[in-house]
Amino acid sequence: MGKITGFMELDRVDRRYAPAADRIRHYKEFLLPLSEESTRSQASRCMSCGIPFCHNGCPVNNQIPDWNDLVYRGDWEEASRNLHSTNNFPEFTGRICPAPCETSCTLNLDNAPVTIKTIENAIADRAWAEGWIKPEVCKQRTGKSVAIIGSGPAGLACAQQLARVGHDVTVFEKNQRPGGLLRYGIPDFKLDKAHIERRVKQMEAEGVTFRCGVNVGVDVTVQEVLDGFDAVVLAGGAEKPRDLPMPGRELGGIYFAMEFLPQQNRRVGREPLRSNNPILATGKHVLVIGGGDTGSDCIGTSIRQGALSVTQLEIMPEPPEKENKLLTWPDWPLKLRTSSSQEEGANRDFGVMTRRFSGPNGTVETVDCVRVDGKFQPVEGSEFQIRADLVLLAMGFVSPVSDGMLSDLGIKLDGRGNVQADMKGYRASAEKVYVCGDMRRGQSLVVWAIREGRQAAHSVDKQLMGSTVLPR
Numbered sequence: 001m002g003k004i005t006g007f008m009e010l011d012r013v014d015r016r017y018a019p020a021a022d023r024i025r026h027y028k029e030f031l032l033p034l035s036e037e038s039t040r041s042q043a044s045r046c047m048s049c050g051i052p053f054c055h056n057g058c059p060v061n062n063q064i065p066d067w068n069d070l071v072y073r074g075d076w077e078e079a080s081r082n083l084h085s086t087n088n089f090p091e092f093t094g095r096i097c098p099a100p101c102e103t104s105c106t107l108n109l110d111n112a113p114v115t116i117k118t119i120e121n122a123i124a125d126r127a128w129a130e131g132w133i134k135p136e137v138c139k140q141r142t143g144k145s146v147a148i149i150g151s152g153p154a155g156l157a158c159a160q161q162l163a164r165v166g167h168d169v170t171v172f173e174k175n176q177r178p179g180g181l182l183r184y185g186i187p188d189f190k191l192d193k194a195h196i197e198r199r200v201k202q203m204e205a206e207g208v209t210f211r212c213g214v215n216v217g218v219d220v221t222v223q224e225v226l227d228g229f230d231a232v233v234l235a236g237g238a239e240k241p242r243d244l245p246m247p248g249r250e251l252g253g254i255y256f257a258m259e260f261l262p263q264q265n266r267r268v269g270r271e272p273l274r275s276n277n278p279i280l281a282t283g284k285h286v287l288v289i290g291g292g293d294t295g296s297d298c299i300g301t302s303i304r305q306g307a308l309s310v311t312q313l314e315i316m317p318e319p320p321e322k323e324n325k326l327l328t329w330p331d332w333p334l335k336l337r338t339s340s341s342q343e344e345g346a347n348r349d350f351g352v353m354t355r356r357f358s359g360p361n362g363t364v365e366t367v368d369c370v371r372v373d374g375k376f377q378p379v380e381g382s383e384f385q386i387r388a389d390l391v392l393l394a395m396g397f398v399s400p401v402s403d404g405m406l407s408d409l410g411i412k413l414d415g416r417g418n419v420q421a422d423m424k425g426y427r428a429s430a431e432k433v434y435v436c437g438d439m440r441r442g443q444s445l446v447v448w449a450i451r452e453g454r455q456a457a458h459s460v461d462k463q464l465m466g467s468t469v470l471p472r
Contacts, residue, residue, distance in 0.1 A: 003072060006044035012112040013038060020344045024303050027188040027268050030340075031095075034115075039122045042115045043071040049106040053330040054116060057104030059447040060087045060454070064101060064116055071119055080127035083120065086471075088157045088450060091128070091195050094121025096186060097447050098293075104330035128198065135205035138166040144464045147172060147229040149216050149405070152180025153446045154437025155235030156199065157453030158460075161470055163206045165461055171208060172225070174215035176271055180237055182446070183269075184262040187297050189304070193269060217405035231432050231460050234419060235453065236405070238438040242395040244289065248357030253364040255279055257294045257394035264301050281307040285387045287367055288312045288346075289354060290394035293339070298392045300341030311347045311386060317374060318350035353378065357391065364391055397443040409433065418442050426456040434460055 003009075016032045017023065023030035034042065046068035054064045063082055070079035083090050094117055105113035127133050144167045148155045151173040163169045177183055179196045200210065216225055225232055241256045243249075260279045266272065281302035288298045291314030302310050323333035342348060353376070356368040371382035399417030400406060406413070412420040412429035419428055419435040426434045436456035437449040454471070461468040 003044035004048060006041075006072075007047045007107055007112075007114075010041055010045050012045070012107075012115060013042060014115045015118050017340055017343075023189065024300075024344055027264075027304060029095075029189060029192050033122060033125070034118060036122075039119060040072050040074065043068040043119050045107065046072075046114050047106065053104040053106060054101040054114075055104075056330060057100040057102075057332075059100075059445070059451045060093070061451070062086050062101065062120070064114075067123060068114065068116075068119060071123065076123065076126050077130070077132050079123050080132050083123050084127075084133075087120075088160050088454070089153065089199060090120050091124035092153065092182060092191065093447055093450070094118070094124055095191050095195075097445065100332050100445075100447075103332050109325050109329055133198075133202065135202050136164050137206055138164055140166050141168070142166040142465060144168070144230045145170070145228070146460060146464075147225050147232045148235055149225070149232065150180060150235035150237060150437070150439070151178035151210065151212075152235060152237050152437060152449060153182060154237075154439075154449035154453035154456075155180065155233070156203070157450045158233050158235060158436060158457045159208050159453075160203050160206065161454055161457035162460060163203065163208045165465075165468070165470060167461070167464070169208045170229070171210050172214050172216050172220075173210065173212045174218075176213050177269070178210050178212060184265050185258060185294070185297075186265075187261065187301055188265065188268045189300060190297070193265075215404075217408055222405055222408040226432070230464055231434065233426075233456055233460060234405075234428065234433065234435040234439050235437045235456075236400060236439050238397040238399055238418065238443045239401050240397060240399050240417070241393065242398050244354065244393055244395065246354065246356060248359070248364065251357050251359045251364045252362055253359070253389060254357060254391040255393065257288075257290070257298050257392050260392050261294075261297055261301060264305070279390075281305040281310075281390055283308060284389035286310045286390045286392065287386055287388035288392045288394055290314070290396065291316065291348075291350075292394065292396060294396070295392075295394035296339040296341045298394050299339075299346045300344060302390075302392075303341070303344050303346075307390075309347070310345065311349065311388075312342070313352045313354065313369070313386075314348070314350045315353055315372065315376065316350060355383075364388055367391065397438070399442065400439045416442055423452075423455070424459070426452070426459045 018030040067079040067082045099117040101116045102113040107113045148159045148171045159169045286302045286307045288295045319336045321336045323335045353372045357364045359365040367386045370378045414420045421435045428435045436452035458470040458472045
């Protein structure tokens, strides 16, 4: 598997970023790929470890040692076929997945895991460049029709799988273009939207119909969709943001991250903003509340827009720089991570709770904060203020939006407000309705969305046809 002694002979080498001073001047991707020779060398580090724990870390069940070996031996086309057998969109995951597979790699015990994410991305990009990725058109039609509501990674994966076994698939998307959060939530400097466009064209050639600008429950009724299709898959994501109700919340200049980020993505994509209230960080002191990936995206976007300063607050205590491998491996550890956007010039502060927004002229100017202990209780005498002209709330998402489509369906929700369904059948409580992705499991990763979309497709095809050749 790879070069048996490769992990002993070669050090881990990964992609680098373009210099921050250069990359903050544009919205283009800035990861510098490895050469073919370096990528093959890194693939050779995949050891014959007996139990490939990387499989446990990968939600889409990528056969990582297999395509590492193929890359090492120079068989890139077969590596692409292997990779696509488990992952519909490896160019997405190779760019934006946090790579739990690398955390699970046996070599991570020595802090030098195989560069799995980089190799995956190289395979996908090579496959597109060589023309190996082509529409996979099913010659025999089943006569069955399926509606997919939502075109994020779960909806796209489900739609592609079902189209490839001959079903007539229609994807409903409320926005003007397909992609969901891939298009409107993730900045272009992390995921260029040309990658989405290529996949959409491939899927259209495979027979998928995209109906964009159609909000089910608003522009068409749920009943119309139910009456027009043999099965309906809900893949609308978890879009209800976590709010911060406190004195001054009504002031101007305070927005959810998903009000801010989509606007900039639409500017880059030359789409209408769909708002008479442009949200810009230019010349402002920006405060980002929330320490996750969405908060990081707000930082990178604010810096590119010309913010005077960017501060990020996290209520959790600062995690350790390194994990205890013997306690955490092969699971995902809690440790301090610094994103590319944070490296570009953000001030980060941990263990901080916000108490009040203030501004004498109806617009936020200062934020009152206090430090908290490990039980999130205020530390006496630790109060302080932060100047902020723009506050971005990036504390995650609590559930799908229940008003409209879900309430019209009368569908059962679980205790967290997600659509209730198990991970085997993905059947919702309403007749012929299925659900996958964040709408079922809550806010999660793109790899989990792809996995659930594929598995939901398996279940739908089996229900419609009595059997299925689609993998789970």
